[in-house]
Amino acid sequence: MPEPTNKISRPLCVDLDGTLVRTDTLHEHLLATFSQATLQTLLSFKHLLAGKAKFKAELSKIKKFSADHLPVNEQVAQFIAEQPANREKILVTGASADIASAVAKSTGLFTSVLASDDETNLTGANKRQKLVDQYGEKGFDYIGNDYVDWPVFESANEAYLVSEDRKLIEETTKSYDHVATIEQEKSEFGDWLKLLRVHHWAKNLLVFIPLLLEHKIFNTHLLLQSILCFLAFSLLASMTYILNDLHDIRADRQNAFKASRPLASGAITIASSIKMVGLLFLAFVVLLFFLPPMLVGVLVFYLFATLSYTFIIKQVLFLDVVTLAGLQTLRIIAGIVAINALWSFWVLTFSMFFFLSLALAKRVAELKNLKKENRTETVGRGYSVGDVSILMPTGVSAGNISVLIVALYINSEKVVKMYSVPEILWGLCPLLIYWLGRIWIVTARGYMTEDPLVYALKDKVSLLIFCLFVLCVLLAFPL
8 A cells, every 4th residue: 555645735636446446436326226226227328429528417307316325445545535625636547426415415525626527537548638737737646546547647746546456557567657556356256256155055955845745856857957057046046136226336335234245345347247038048048958948937037926026026015025925935836847746735835834934034134134223114115114023923933834834745645655754754843843933043043144045055054954854855765
């Protein structure tokens, strides 16, 4: 980190996107307007024909930009804050004046703002000319982050490059000996795994349940079909998780647990995440050519349902948790279709009640965490802290019903015929009662990390219970 300059006679000019904040405010603004005024946002793209400056100006007319909770680059903010109080600090950006003013007001770091107008996009050579006209050649210092800032670096007296790109840093410092670096942490592989929610792919193992219940796990063809089904769901799940994070990016920044997500924190840019959505969708489309038509229909319906959940249903009280339970059940339905198995009333009914219980636990956990932050209303949801008194007994009841369905299934004629010692399967009921009870107690005490399934994957007791589940099935299995 460079030492703050004492040469207060020169103004310190600071770029906004990718420099002061770890995001692109134009992309942020587009997301906000698209979610609230989709048609107007799409129509605004016609103004790109008149130039990017005109497009930015028209976008600002659709919705006022909110600079609250943007992921500020703390190193840059600290550097600016350490400058002498009487030094002029200017936010110089290609963003529109509305956005720049909002950010300057939110951070409280700047004495003035220079931004794009209807005619001039204040980036690159345009930014350099504007600063030279106002302060003269070598009459200002500048902080930027990309190749587009090179013309400004050339005319600055002292300059600083904020970047994680080793190639850019090397080329810039080689070209300009007066440029120092404020090096950033590069987006790591772990950030992408978090964004893709790879650990949530465990939910897609539900597609193998029909294969296991039909005792056809060693049928190579059917196993391959189930694996392809699993991969298709995993690609779709990751794609919709990214879209969900894009949609919820502002709400996530106001949540103590979700603020560290790669998109919300700025670890991964909006543009990069959208490119990843495109790659995942392309891979999904290619995979469809290897799947039976009916399964393709189920997958397309799942995609439609998850997008509906992301953009509409998640804001509707209680319909959101019913939809989540349905989406989990849809995975089992896909597994049935993939191997052309017989439909099981017991399995599908169990799935709806079991996953409804877990979805309600997730909501209760969110509300419990909200209460810890001394807040009462969720952002972008239909719940308040007071709803816990209704959600908890409903969730516990749904869990108990799912155990009853397991008991009835074990006693069914089909199961009695399929297992040599079906009585051992009764051990599943107390195990399930214990696990669900424990999940709800952990949730009620406020220890749940907002997703019971993710919690279970990390919880040693849950993993032990799963092993006992498998043991009961194996002991009851035909010799």
